[in-house]
Amino acid sequence: MATTRDRMIDATVDALRQKGVAGMSFTAVLDASGAARGAIYHHFPGGKAELVAEAAARNGNEVRTHLGALPTADPASLVAAFLAAVRPVVEASADGAGCAVAAITVDPDSDSLRAVAATAFDSWTTTLAARLTDAGVGVQAATDFATTLITLLQGAHVLCRADGTIAPFDRMARTAMDLVTHRFPPAA
Amino acid sequence: MATTRDRMIDATVDALRQKGVAGMSFTAVLDASGAARGAIYHHFPGGKAELVAEAAARNGNEVRTHLGALPTADPASLVAAFLAAVRPVVEASADGAGCAVAAITVDPDSDSLRAVAATAFDSWTTTLAARLTDAGVGVQAATDFATTLITLLQGAHVLCRADGTIAPFDRMARTAMDLVTHRFPPAA
């Protein structure tokens, strides 16, 4: 069974994705988690900043784990696997969800939150880059390429949320596959 | 000379880029624009929603104008021109600025704001797609490609803001140029 503290973090991740840091309220987190008001500063003495940082970090770790499980093959099929894996997440964005890690980058005056987001994004690109080098891409190109894939993912969140549909993602995915297959043609 | 109303809109664009819709306060807008408190509902009877919608729409139109002025040539040099044009904007994101149109997509329960953002993004992709067809790309591929460029732009805003540097943009730009030149080799 999940502890109260865990439920609060999960509720915070959801709230971050939908409303961002400033738009998220303790009231919403407490309602969703069933916790009492005083529980916040009991479990998170640092207040909102601490709760938000831990929630975003947890979400970032989960995503990194998923990215690390992608099958390694030639670059083109890795890109295809990446796109297929993130599509359901972006689909949720079209319905108003968004990315929790991206949400904490918008905080006005919190350098520590931006650092948490930077660490998460860096872990994603590093993980993806490792898969690309496994697929035969050079180290420099793999790092650049992995950054591009995460950039596309984050941009798709924004465009699909605005559009209310997954259509922008699908247009982008077609282009990405077209470009990468011309650059790294399948050996077979 | 700019009217009070114009200065309020400009201040709102800045506030949106830095703090988002929920994080933006009338107090900040009034301080930055030098307007009085009562001026808000005089010029914008619809309150915050109306002010924010008009600010984002103005920002969206400005960007579209810039995109329409890009020189048309082969696809690869158009991409190069696009990347060079947006780089300074993304550089501001690394310092905490962000994109005003992207900011209004995060609003919790405002469908009209999301529609404003969707219209702006659509005008950008349509404008870019027209340049691509001028450069000889087919209509379907041009639409997909233009969406991909805007997706990269929005993703770069997010990653660079998190990182605090322009480095993610530059890594993405290298990859984008590498991919597009292999797909559409220069005629010369």
Next chain:
DNA sequence: GTCTATACAAAGATAGAC
């Protein structure tokens, strides 16, 4: 059109009983 003053709600944060 522009200003001051204020009403009303909601936010984050704290204190202290159980």
Next chain:
DNA sequence: GTCTATCTTTGTATAGAC
């Protein structure tokens, strides 16, 4: 550890004088 109650600040929104 968990809860209720409350303090303080800040936000949006409005009223009305000039």
